[in-house]
Structure formats: structure tokens, C-alpha cells
Amino acid sequence: MTVNPNLMAARLSKFKIGDLALRSAFELERARGGAPHDRRALKDLADALRQSSGKEDVRGRVAHMRPGFFEPFEQLYRLRVSAEPESMEQIRDFVDELIDKLDAASEAQKPEDADEKLVDLCLSLHREFVRRQSAEGRFGRSQRSSIPVEALVG
């Protein structure tokens, strides 16, 4: 084990992906409305998804997704594409397509290139990666804490 030079990958969390997804939705909406916008969030989100969704390893075999990340992607697929996916490859293909769309959107120049469907996808991504977890603990149901139970020594 050595210190990993790619700290972004090491520090990548579900929260980070959710945060970038919301930020991307925000910037796309600003672009659609003709307001000044910054598309770097889209590129960052695409990079974060690339790092978490698994890719070909040195043996040429497709590695697994980051543990714990498959289910949010699977939920997103069921919500946005089909309630009854037929194979795990469909989920991976769906994430790859999403990455391609984000890459393309990050390089688009005109406001009309900002796709409203991509805003939908980004919002859903944010919900699956961040909101689903935090919504369970919102005020009125149970106390929400930034210091989750898992963070305790015991």
C-alpha cells in the first residue's frame, strides 16, 4: 500500500457525487435560462462517475463498481429507464452513457445545448446519492446528525 497520488479517487464519496450532480443540474439550468454558467461541475461529475463505476483493469477485465455504489445506480436506472432491468451490464452501459452525455455537455458552447433531460438525470442522481440517506433523518422524523452512528468508535 502506498500513498495514492489520486486523492480525488480516494476521497470520492457518495456525498461528493450527489453534490456534483446537484451543482451540475444548477449550472445546466442556468445555461438553459441564458444566465452565466460554469460547466466545470459537469466535467467533475463525469470524472467522479468514471472513478466509481468500474472500468477495465490491467487484465482487461471489467472491474466491479465501487462497493456500495451499484445500488444507487441501479435505482436510478429503474427510475429513469426501466423498472425491470434485464442484466447488470445494462446498469453499467447506462452509467457509461450518462458519463458521455456529461462530457459532451461540459464542452457544449450554446445555451440550447443544455439538455433538460440531463437536468432530470442529475437531480435524480443527487437524490439517490445524497437525499435518500439524509431524508430519512430529517427534522420531524428523527434527529439528523452530521456525525453518523458509523463514525463512532463503538
Added chain:
Amino acid sequence: MDDHSEAASQLRLSSAKRRIDAFLEQIGELAESSFPHDDGLFALRTIRDNFVDLRGRLELPPGARADLVDQTCLHIGDQVSDYTEILGFILRSTNVRNPFELHYVIKRLITKALDQDVSLLLSSEWAFVPFTYPMSMELLPDFVLIGNAAPESNDPLVIPLAGHEIGHSAWRVFGCPVSYSSLVSDMVVETLDARPGVCAELMRQHTMDALALGVIRDRCSGHVMRQLEEMFCDLFGLYTFGQSYLFAYDYLLGPGGSSTTLNYPTDKRRFELLNAAAAELGISVDPVLAQRWTTAGMRRSERSVSTIVDIAVDGLIPRIKEDLFHTLKSKDLFPPSAEVTNSVLKSFGHNEPYCDDATLGEIISAGWLYLRQNDGLAEAEQRRRYKVLGDLVLKSVEVAEYLDRTRPDA
């Protein structure tokens, strides 16, 4: 979008902005406090800069989608709520109850172990949630936060548990989530394949569609990863603090039996693994303490997952342990020396602080050994001696700091 919806969106966005403004104002007031170290002020500035950036991005053109506005407002509410707790932590880190003497040596240990600058906040907390780490603190990735319950916050003997929290930072800095990702997934697949009965039971519990197996693998892998991280942190604490980690751990959590969740090895198993690792490192342990640890039962619905997770974790622990110990050794970090610990103990026996070079782990281990030799020092007539022991530990730590600061290569 109709006028009503537009007005509602505008109000919600304005409310979110006002919440951030109030939050920023609070940071401004806190920044006027007197900070014993720069780290607290640095944390405030880092949080402030992030929220200023967030505030600056809250402008949407007219007619923006209502669902985007609502989701953004919820997100900001969560952020403000999360970091308000952190602001409280930062404020309490300035309280004189905190053992400021420990700041330098702990920070030095972190810097040496992680090979990078980190900021450290030690705080006295009004909850018996003694130690926290920045798991959900995305805005402060280079900070380690250690909190101890107010009644015991100036007791240096519980500080070894900070090793566990530093371990969480090490887990990320060493790139473990990336390094072990495939290993964990492969091990879970292998374990599920080798136990078709358990796998079938898990499939029965899920919707019978094509993705059930994928979801089961993912959930099991997620739990394995979390358990490995927890054990990694325990092993980090053990390696750096030696015996004192076991004593402090037992003091705080012994004899186990707290509710069992899938994200942690069971209490008893954790302590057994620690004891086995201690033996490997040549750290003296009390076998009776380990025998008396217990574990609460696992919920019936989680038993099948637990079976898979436990087997996979047990299979991977040796690799995690070997990697961690090797990495720490390569950074010239070693477990506390028994010889130095005994020398420190002798000084304490003469009611003197140790005046030579010793690590934090050696000093605190000696403190625990002294306590054990003297029946725990809990009786009324012994309280003064317990206080003196705490002072001896802290003074010895200050000597170690002095020696470190005046080293020719410092």
C-alpha cells in the same frame, strides 16, 4: 411556470440565501474568539469560503425549474445543519477544559503517519460521543476532529482512541477505498459462490429479478468495506498507541455488548482481532480482558448478510493488517517500545515526569500500567494520585514536545 410557482421559488431561494448569510455571520463572530492553535481559525475560514462560494452560486434565471429550486433548498438546509454542529465543535475546541498539551504531539504523529499537513481540533463535547471523525465533512478533508466527553476531556489516558480517528484519515490518504475495492468485491463474490444456501436465502429476501444478485453483492461489499475500514482504524490505533489503545478501548467500550450493526465487526470479534494483532506486534495484552468481552445478537433479518460479510472480512483482515503495518514501518513509525514504556513507568513510580525522549504511545501506556499496578486509583483517598498521574503524563508529553522542537533537524 405560473406567477405563484415563481413567487414560491423566489421565496425559497431567498430563504436559503438568508440561512447562509446567518451562518456566515455566525462564523464571523466565532472567528473573534481566542484560539489556542491556528487550526480552529483555519477550519472556520475553510467553511466560510465554501459557503461564500455556495451563496454565490444561488442565482437562477426567471422560470427555473421548481424541483431544482426545492432540491437545492433541501441541500442547503442539510449543509447549514451539518456545519452548524461543526461550528459548535470548533467553538468548544477553544475551551480550557481541553488538554492543549497534547495538540503538538498528536499533530506530529498524524503528519508523520500521513505524510501531509493536516489540521487537528481537540474538543470537549457535551455528549458521550467521545470521538468523531470527518466522515461527512466534505468541506474539511484535511482535518482530524477529536472530541471527548466534557467530564473526561482533560484525561490524557483516553487519548489513544484518537488513533482510531486518525486511522479514518489514513484510510483515505493511503488510498484504501481504491486499492481494496476490487479485492473486496472479488472476495464477496467468491464467498457467495461458496455458500449457495446463504445466497439462495438472500435471493429469497429480494425481488426476484435479474439484478437481485448484483444488489446483494453490492450491499455485502459495502458492509465489508466499512468493516475493513473500522478494523484498519483499530489497527492503526493499536500500532501507534500500543497497550494504551487496548486499555482505553476497554475503558470506553468494555465489555462490549452494544447493538451489532453490519458496518462493524461484532464487539467481541473486534477485540479478539486487536488482541491477535497486538500479539503479532509484540505488544503485551491481558488475555482475561478479551475473554470477558461480549457481543449483542444480530437481527434475524441480517444474519444471512452477516454470514457472508464476516467470512469475507476475516479473509481480508490479514492483508489489510500487513499492508498497514508495512506502510507505517516504512514511515519510521513503530509501536511503543516496551523498554521505553517501562522507563517511563519507573519515573511515574517516583512521581516524576519522564525526562527523556518517548512517544505519546509509550507515555500513555506507562500511565495505564501505573494505574493497573495501583488497583485503578478510584477510591476517595487515591483521587489525588490519579490527578497527579494525569499531570505526570501531560508533563512527560510536554518534555517530548520540547525535545522534538529542539532536535537539530527539527
